[in-house]
Amino acid sequence: MVILDNHLSKPGWCCSNFDGNGFFGDQYFNPDLWITGLTRMATLFNGVTNVVGMSLRNELRGPKQNVNDWYRYMQKGAEAVHSANPDVLVILSGLSYDSDLSFIQNRPVQLSFSGKLVFEVHWYGFSDGQAWVTGNPNQVCGRVAKDMMRRSGFLVDQGYPLFVSEYGVDQRGTNVNDNRYLNCFLGVAAELDLDWALWTLVGSYYLREGVIGLNEYYGVLNYNWCETRNSSFIERVSALQSPFRGPGLSETKLHKVIFHPSTGLCVIWKSFLDPLRLGPCADSESWSYSSDKTLVVKGTYFCLQADESGTLAKLGIFCSDSNSKWEMISDSKMHLSSKLRNGKSICLDVDSSNAIVTNSCKCISKDNTCDPASQWFKLVDSTRSRSEKQSFLHFDSIFDLPGKGFLSNLMVGSI
Numbered sequence: 001m002v003i004l005d006n007h008l009s010k011p012g013w014c015c016s017n018f019d020g021n022g023f024f025g026d027q028y029f030n031p032d033l034w035i036t037g038l039t040r041m042a043t044l045f046n047g048v049t050n051v052v053g054m055s056l057r058n059e060l061r062g063p064k065q066n067v068n069d070w071y072r073y074m075q076k077g078a079e080a081v082h083s084a085n086p087d088v089l090v091i092l093s094g095l096s097y098d099s100d101l102s103f104i105q106n107r108p109v110q111l112s113f114s115g116k117l118v119f120e121v122h123w124y125g126f127s128d129g130q131a132w133v134t135g136n137p138n139q140v141c142g143r144v145a146k147d148m149m150r151r152s153g154f155l156v157d158q159g160y161p162l163f164v165s166e167y168g169v170d171q172r173g174t175n176v177n178d179n180r181y182l183n184c185f186l187g188v189a190a191e192l193d194l195d196w197a198l199w200t201l202v203g204s205y206y207l208r209e210g211v212i213g214l215n216e217y218y219g220v221l222n223y224n225w226c227e228t229r230n231s232s233f234i235e236r237v238s239a240l241q242s243p244f245r246g247p248g249l250s251e252t253k254l255h256k257v258i259f260h261p262s263t264g265l266c267v268i269w270k271s272f273l274d275p276l277r278l279g280p281c282a283d284s285e286s287w288s289y290s291s292d293k294t295l296v297v298k299g300t301y302f303c304l305q306a307d308e309s310g311t312l313a314k315l316g317i318f319c320s321d322s323n324s325k326w327e328m329i330s331d332s333k334m335h336l337s338s339k340l341r342n343g344k345s346i347c348l349d350v351d352s353s354n355a356i357v358t359n360s361c362k363c364i365s366k367d368n369t370c371d372p373a374s375q376w377f378k379l380v381d382s383t384r385s386r387s388e389k390q391s392f393l394h395f396d397s398i399f400d401l402p403g404k405g406f407l408s409n410l411m412v413g414s415i
Contacts, residue, residue, distance in 0.1 A: 003053040003091065003165075003197070004041055009034070013209050015059050015097065022062030024073045031073045035080050042084035053089035054081050055120060055165065059097045067103045070095060075109060082113050091118045091163060094152065098122040098166070101152045120165040121152040125181030132180040136368050141184035142331025148188065156192050164189065168199035168218045171229040180371070186240065186261035187334050187378045193244045198237070203229065236264030239281045244382040251385035255286035255298050259380045260350065261334070262373040267356055269297075275312045276304075276356040282387040289379055293325040306338045306358040309346050313356045330364050334376035337361055347375045 008014055008021045010028040020027035024034075038056065045051040056077045060070070078090045092109070094101035101119055111117065125132055131140050155162045167185060169178035189196060203221035208214040215223050222229045239259070243249050258267035259281065266284035269276050286298040295304040296319065303319035304326060316324065322339040326348075329337045336348040338358070347361035363372035 001052045002050050003055055003089075004045065004051060005055040005058055005165075006034070006038065006041075007058040015061060017062045023060055023064040024069050025064055026062060031076075034073075035077055038077050039080045039084045042081045042088060045088070046085040047087075051088065053091050053118065054085075055091040055093060056081070057093055059122065060093060060095050061097050065095050067095070067107075070103075071107070071109070075111060078109075078111055078117070079113075082111075082116070086113075089116050089118050091120050091165070093120050093165075097127075099127060099151060101155065102150060105154055105158075118161045118163050119152065119155050120163045121148075122166040123148060123164055123185060124167060125169065125175075125178040128181075130177055132177040134368055136363065136366055136370070137180045137184070137372055138330045138332045138335070138363055139365055140180070141187075142333065144181075145184060145188050145332070153188075153192060156194075162192075162194060164194050164196040166199045167196060169233070170217050171219060171233060172217055173230055173233075180373075182236075183261045183373045183376055184332065186236065186264065187259070187332070187376060189240055190244065190259045190261070190380045191378050193246060193381075195243075195246075196240070236262075239264040239266070242384070244380055244384060250383050252286070252383055253298075254381060254383055256289050256295075256379045257281055257284040257382045257384075258287060258295075258336075259378045261376055261378065263350070263354070265354070267377075269315070276315070278350060278354040278356070280387070282384070284382075284386070286382075286386070287379075289326075293327050294319050295326050295379075306340060306346050308340065309344065309358055309360055311357060313348060313358050328379070329361070330372075332372070332376065334378060335361055335364070335372070336375075336377045336379075348377055350374045 009030075010021055012019065015021070021029055023029060024031045034057070038054070042054060056074060074092055078092065081088065081090050098121055101121065104119070109117065128140070128144055131144070152162060169175065169182050173179065188194075198220065200216060200218055201220050202216050203219040203225045204216055204223045205214045206212070220228055220234070228234055244257070245254070260266065260278055263278055265278035266281035267276055268279035268283045269285060270279070288296050288298050290296065296302065297315065301317045302315040303317070303324050305314050305316040306323045307314055318324070321341060323341060324338070326336050326338050329335045337345055339345050345361060346358040349357050349359040351357050359375070362375060363370035
């Protein structure tokens, strides 16, 4: 699928507040000429089925930006594209480098068409400076995610498609600011089931800003464009390449998956002899999360339980004790916490073999040197079906369990 994007009026590297390309009426940004260009491009690709959308303008910005002119010209541009190409999606960007659509909340866009309007937003780690390095990751994630919801995420709740048309990180994996941001971003993107486009594919440039052969460290490809720069990154984002519950996706009834942003994997249980561990989200169990904060494998009597700090998490059938209750805590809302019978709070965690364990909750606040990534989980709504037709955990009766003595072993917590 291709989305056409009107990036700049004067060719060059984007962007700055004073490059003359930022907002309607700037030196190189004539609104009438812009609408003419949109019309010609929409006409040119009318009937080209793999061109699915047109983004009207990239990263509006600069001292001239204002809400009234945004409505005046973006609505005109949207109507021009629709008139020339009724089949293409019309994608509107916001202000302040496409980070702010908050003004839409109280003043909806007025257009002659419906059912094809999409809003876009850009979100990078550097959008918040070095906050991810200087602040506690839990607190920064909570603050930044809340701000994102205020500025653009609210559109999802209003029923509009929201497209993260740019995000990305330093693919070398050494940028702490980007690494911490990415864990938060993937959690939010999974929870909201956002569509996205990654900046960038390219590994290098012939010429960029006067530099010949500049290396693009945000590029998925390496300098020579021959291999991926960071294969683990590709594995992490692959879980989000398919929607969890997008429009029209109803493969199975609504359920939860337990998503781990740091790895891009979900909690699975392969067999009765194996512990809970991380694996492909396509193989995830279907969980329900009840009002009493119990996580139960749907269609079974099994609930997630904590045993002791530093030990494997387990499934059990006695689900009324405190160690079977799980709550999302910390500012990030990504620590999945329970209380042991002795009253001690613990958090779900992952060990070096990707087994699911419980440990003391870490990095909750203040400390900016601590990384909570292993303990960050998201309960994500999903209507995806498992890759297998039926989980081995599903039985018609609690007594219809494999193996003699299984139930008695389960009761004493040996499973």
